[in-house]
Amino acid sequence: MFEKVKEIIVDTLSCDAEKVTMEARLAEDLEADSLDAVELNMAIEDELGVAIPDEKLAEFKTVGDIVNYLEENGAEA
Numbered sequence: 001m002f003e004k005v006k007e008i009i010v011d012t013l014s015c016d017a018e019k020v021t022m023e024a025r026l027a028e029d030l031e032a033d034s035l036d037a038v039e040l041n042m043a044i045e046d047e048l049g050v051a052i053p054d055e056k057l058a059e060f061k062t063v064g065d066i067v068n069y070l071e072e073n074g075a076e077a
Helices: 002-013 034-048 063-072
Strands: none
Touching: 002 034, 002 063, 034 063
């Protein structure tokens, strides 16, 4: 799951793949703003066929938060 999420993040945020780790913070480390977060959410939903509620999206601070949520909610990698 991490590799798929990493691929989506690199494509959506145009960031270096080396920066995307489970501990990477979306805003601080990957420089994602609120618009980037919405685009990232849409890309994840499209790619993985899962819906992420807006209130959940606001709770995601790290890449690991996204991966853990997707794994817990049965997203297909």
